[in-house]
Amino acid sequence: MSTRITSLFGIRYPIIQGGMIWCSGWRLAAAVSHAGGLGLIGAGSMYPGVLREHLRKLKAATDKPFGVNVPLLYPQTDELMQIILEEKVPIVFTSAGNPAKYTPLLQDHGIRVAHVVPSAKLAVKCEKAGVDAVVAEGFEAGGHNGREETTTMTLLPMVRDLISTPLIAAGGIASGRAMLAAFALGAEGVQIGSLFAASEESSAHPAFKQRIVEAGEGDTMLSLKELVPVRLLRNTFYVKVKEMEARAASKEELQDLLGHGRAKKGMFEGDMDEGELEIGQVSAQISAVRPVVEIMQWLVNDFQKAKEGLISDI
Amino acid sequence: MSTRITSLFGIRYPIIQGGMIWCSGWRLAAAVSHAGGLGLIGAGSMYPGVLREHLRKLKAATDKPFGVNVPLLYPQTDELMQIILEEKVPIVFTSAGNPAKYTPLLQDHGIRVAHVVPSAKLAVKCEKAGVDAVVAEGFEAGGHNGREETTTMTLLPMVRDLISTPLIAAGGIASGRAMLAAFALGAEGVQIGSLFAASEESSAHPAFKQRIVEAGEGDTMLSLKELVPVRLLRNTFYVKVKEMEARAASKEELQDLLGHGRAKKGMFEGDMDEGELEIGQVSAQISAVRPVVEIMQWLVNDFQKAKEGLISDI
Numbered sequence: 001m002s003t004r005i006t007s008l009f010g011i012r013y014p015i016i017q018g019g020m021i022w023c024s025g026w027r028l029a030a031a032v033s034h035a036g037g038l039g040l041i042g043a044g045s046m047y048p049g050v051l052r053e054h055l056r057k058l059k060a061a062t063d064k065p066f067g068v069n070v071p072l073l074y075p076q077t078d079e080l081m082q083i084i085l086e087e088k089v090p091i092v093f094t095s096a097g098n099p100a101k102y103t104p105l106l107q108d109h110g111i112r113v114a115h116v117v118p119s120a121k122l123a124v125k126c127e128k129a130g131v132d133a134v135v136a137e138g139f140e141a142g143g144h145n146g147r148e149e150t151t152t153m154t155l156l157p158m159v160r161d162l163i164s165t166p167l168i169a170a171g172g173i174a175s176g177r178a179m180l181a182a183f184a185l186g187a188e189g190v191q192i193g194s195l196f197a198a199s200e201e202s203s204a205h206p207a208f209k210q211r212i213v214e215a216g217e218g219d220t221m222l223s224l225k226e227l228v229p230v231r232l233l234r235n236t237f238y239v240k241v242k243e244m245e246a247r248a249a250s251k252e253e254l255q256d257l258l259g260h261g262r263a264k265k266g267m268f269e270g271d272m273d274e275g276e277l278e279i280g281q282v283s284a285q286i287s288a289v290r291p292v293v294e295i296m297q298w299l300v301n302d303f304q305k306a307k308e309g310l311i312s313d314i
Numbered sequence: 315m316s317t318r319i320t321s322l323f324g325i326r327y328p329i330i331q332g333g334m335i336w337c338s339g340w341r342l343a344a345a346v347s348h349a350g351g352l353g354l355i356g357a358g359s360m361y362p363g364v365l366r367e368h369l370r371k372l373k374a375a376t377d378k379p380f381g382v383n384v385p386l387l388y389p390q391t392d393e394l395m396q397i398i399l400e401e402k403v404p405i406v407f408t409s410a411g412n413p414a415k416y417t418p419l420l421q422d423h424g425i426r427v428a429h430v431v432p433s434a435k436l437a438v439k440c441e442k443a444g445v446d447a448v449v450a451e452g453f454e455a456g457g458h459n460g461r462e463e464t465t466t467m468t469l470l471p472m473v474r475d476l477i478s479t480p481l482i483a484a485g486g487i488a489s490g491r492a493m494l495a496a497f498a499l500g501a502e503g504v505q506i507g508s509l510f511a512a513s514e515e516s517s518a519h520p521a522f523k524q525r526i527v528e529a530g531e532g533d534t535m536l537s538l539k540e541l542v543p544v545r546l547l548r549n550t551f552y553v554k555v556k557e558m559e560a561r562a563a564s565k566e567e568l569q570d571l572l573g574h575g576r577a578k579k580g581m582f583e584g585d586m587d588e589g590e591l592e593i594g595q596v597s598a599q600i601s602a603v604r605p606v607v608e609i610m611q612w613l614v615n616d617f618q619k620a621k622e623g624l625i626s627d628i
Contacts, residue, residue, distance in 0.1 A: 001628055120531055139453070140465040148532030151454040151465040153486035153495065154595045158531065160491075172467035177474075181467065181495035184624050217434055217472065218462030248562040281468045310498055311625060314315055 001303070004166040005189030008112060008132055009091055010065045012036030013300060015179075016135075016168060018193035019069020019093055020143060021045035021278070022267035025203040026058035028196060031292035033064035040093055044071040045264065048079040055087040065090055067112075071144065072097020073228075085109050096144050096228075099129040107132075114168065116191075118146025120158040127163040134163060135191050138171030142193055142280035145222060145229045153185065160186030174282040176302025180310065192299075194280040200291045205270030208277060215283040226251050227258065233277035237262065315614070318480040319503030322426060322446055323405055324379045326350030327614060329493075330449075330482060332507035333383020333407055334457060335359035335592070336581040339517040340372035342510060345606035347378035354407055358385040359578065362393040369401040379404055381426075385458070386411020387542075399423050410458050410542075413443040421446075428482065430505075432460025434472040441477040448477060449505050452485030456507055456594035459536060459543045467499065474500030488596040490616025494624065506613075508594040514605045519584030522591060529597040540565050541572065547591035551576065 005014040017024065017032040019040035029039030041058065043051050051068070058066055068089050070080055073096045081102055084092060092106050095116035103113045107130070114133035115126045126134045136159045138152030139145060150158075152171040160167060169182035170191035179190050197204055198212040215233060223232045223241055232238050244254055258276070266275015290298075319328040331338065331346040333354035343353030355372060357365050365382070372380055382403050384394055387410045395416055398406060406420050409430035417427045421444070428447035429440045440448045450473045452466030453459060464472075466485040474481060483496035484505035493504050511518055512526040529547060537546045537555055546552050558568055572590070580589015604612075 003627065138465065138467065140468050146532075149535065150531060150595060150598075151452065151467065151486055153452065153466045153492060154454050154598070157489055157491055158599060172465055175471055177471050177499055178467060180498040180624075183628055184494040184498050184620055185491055188627075217464060218460075221463065246562055248560055281464060284464075284468070285472060306498055307624075307628065310494075310621075313317065313502075314497055314621065 001300070003188035005133060005168060008166055009038050009067075011038050013296070014189035015296065015299060016040065016093075016189060016191040017196045018143075018170065018191045019043065019067070020193055020197055021263055023197040023202045023204040024069075026054040026061065028199065028201040028203065028292065029066050030058050030061040031199070031201040032196065032296070033062050033066045035293050035296035037296060038065060038067060038091065040067045040069045040091075043068050043080050044074070045268075046080075048076055048083055051080055052083050052087060055083070055089065059087070067091030067093055069093040069095060070102075071095050072101065077102075081105070084111070093135065095135075099126045099131055103129045103131055116170065118155070119148050119150060120155065120162050122146075123159040123163050127165045131165060133166040133168055133189075134159065135168040135170050136187075137191070139222065140231075140281040141171030142197075142220070142231045142278050142283075145231060147225070147229060149222065152182070156182065156185035156187055171280065172282050174280075174285050176299050176304070177306040178282075179299065179303045180306045194283050195286055195295060196292065197279060198283075198286050198289055199295055200289055204267050207270035207272050208267050209289045211272055211277065212279055212283045212286055213288060215279070215286070217284045220279055220281050220283060224254065224258070226254055230276075230278055231280060233279055233283070235266075235275070235277060236273040237266070237276060315617070317502040319447060319482060322480055323352050323381075325352050327610070328503035329610065329613060330354065330407075330503060330505040331510045332457075332484065332505045333357065333381070334507055334511055335577055337511040337516045337518040338383075340368040340375065342513065342515040342517065342606065343380050344372050344375040345513070345515040346510065346610070347376050347380045349607050349610035351610060352379060352381060352405065354381045354383045354405075357382050357394050358388065359582075360394075362390055362397050365394055366397050366401060369397070369403065373401070381405030381407055383407040383409060384416075385409050386415065391416075395419070398425070407449065409449075413440045413445055417443050417445055430484065432469070433462050433464060434469065434476050436460075437473040437477050441479045445479060447480040447482055447503075448473065449482040449484050450501075451505070453536065454545075454595040455485035456511075456534070456545045456592050456597075459545060461539070461543060463536065466496070470496065470499035470501055485594065486596050488594075488599050490613050490618070491620040492596075493613065493617045494620045508597050509600055509609060510606070511593060512597075512600050512603050513609055514603055518581050521584035521586050522581050523603045525586055525591065526593055526597045526600055527602060529593070529600070531598045534593055534595050534597060538568065538572070540568055544590075544592055545594060547593055547597070549580075549589070549591060550587040551580070551590060
């Protein structure tokens with residue numbers, strides 16, 4: 001399983017744990033990196049001081065490569081980047097913004113940079129910005145999303161045809177079979193979110209992990225398209241959003257309903273009714289909260305099994 | 315490339331040409347069957363007499379296996395099934411309805427039956443109804459769709475874990491790479507629509523084929539969710555639908571706008587502005603109108619290339 005992605009990041013398996021708000025602190029990142037993948041701290045839900053604290057704990061916990069995901073849509077991005085430089089973070093994944101903005105600065109400090117995109121058009125922009133890797137994320141993914149609604153199956157081949165930069169697939173991947181499918185579509189690594197959000201080491205509230213385990217088919221929907229599209233688990237808050245959308249409520253009304261701290265309330269504090277619960281469609285396939293080491297072993301074994309099956313079948 | 319699907323239908327390649335309204339008459343089905351796949355006549359846009367005419371021409375044109383797709387939502391379904399029995403059609407794909415309704419009747423006459431579903435829940439229902447194969451169709455597919463918005467990448471592994479019936483993947487497949495990905499996810503065959511809708515032998519209007527070739531990323535959207543969800547190419551009609559939806563128009567208003575014959579007007583008569591243009595997200599990957607024999611050869615070669623690449627890469 002050595003690919004350009006394993007070489008680029010110096011990791012054993014081409015498996016990246018997505019940097020998610022409220023779920024991926026130092027404990028999750030350390031566990032994934034320790035198990036041979038690439039653990040990412042999700043800085044999107046962290047004040048600069050909190051990020052520094054997580055980075056110090058992560059560095060004390062592992063000598064393996066690790067990284068930070070920084071969504072470029074918050075006002076404190078400059079401060080987060082400053083801390084990333086000071087704490088000598090080796091790898092940064094950026095998302096939700098212009099890849100040209102921070103890539104040169106980070107690379108000047110020897111940092112490997114990947115950028116997450118929902119479209120082939122933006123993948124080309126990433127390559128022009130000189131990123132070291134591109135994450136192509138399909139419609140089925142949790143968290144923030146593009147407006148084209150392009151699925152992983154459709155997105156990957158288009159991106160692969162347009163760029164030569166190392167490519168990581170995201171969205172809909174929670175098994176070795178899906179990893180193999182992503183490789184068939186041209187990816188050299190995968191980014192997995194939901195499965196790790198539901199892991200023991202995730203900082204998500206236990207009630208949210210339980211909801212992920214219980215989620216079935218059709219229980220997540222891409223929502224809040226008028227603001228920033230995000231995939232939500234159905235709950236009381238989701239129903240309110242749908243009611244507003246059904247009567248063509250204004251952006252302002254939706255923004256008022258969303259308010260501040262909805263995601264924290266749900267994913268971190270465990271309010272399953274009024275909280276904003278961001279998760280991927282693939283949550284329907286997740287059936288238990290497991291430790292990261294078990295998840296990683298299972299992924300690698302399932303991938304090998306799928307690969308052998310595929311070769312013998314066709 | 316021999317799988318349970320090639321055995322079941324007696325075909326050379328596990329490639330099924332989706333039965334599409336206004337695109338797949340006898341000429342397209344004959345060309346696909348002749349090239350080693352399974353050609354399907356799309357009966358959804360045919361009066362019973364028209365279906366009989368197409369069947370007779372198809373049988374005169376090829377001695378290879380062929381089939382008919384029958385969406386179970388039209389009032390004339392009983393008459394269509396009667397003609398299918400009389401004309402001794404060997405294979406029927408049903409969709410958009412209850413698989414238990416016609417499967418026993420068709421199978422009693424020695425006909426192989428496949429049913430198309432957008433969810434794992436309905437796949438289980440198909441297995442219980444005793445169908446010979448299940449087509450699991452993801453959100454990215456053209457034509458009619460489910461309300462769960464489950465993508466091919468997410469849907470396939472869920473279906474595979476729940477049923478043992480031979481499984482065909484649909485949605486987002488227009489290359490050998492995507493075929494390989496579908497096999498990795500547990501499919502034993504693929505159903506391809508958009509790529510064949512844009513073939514020379516398709517009965518679609520040349521202007522529609524040209525629009526498919528020109529379509530780019532984000533140019534299709536799952537629409538008319540309040541009526542029957544369908545993936546549409548952006549055009550004047552689409553913009554009107556979106557405007558109505560944005561002001562929360564009623565079902566009745568939408569139904570009035572849709573009227574009758576919109577799909578025929580667009581896909582068959584070539585009105586690219588006011589017609590309803592149903593096509594898959596994968597239209598963004600289609601770059602030329604080609605004869606079926608060339609498409610089939612390319613698919614098979616691309617599949618082999620992808621398979622060899624995958625085996626040597628990982």
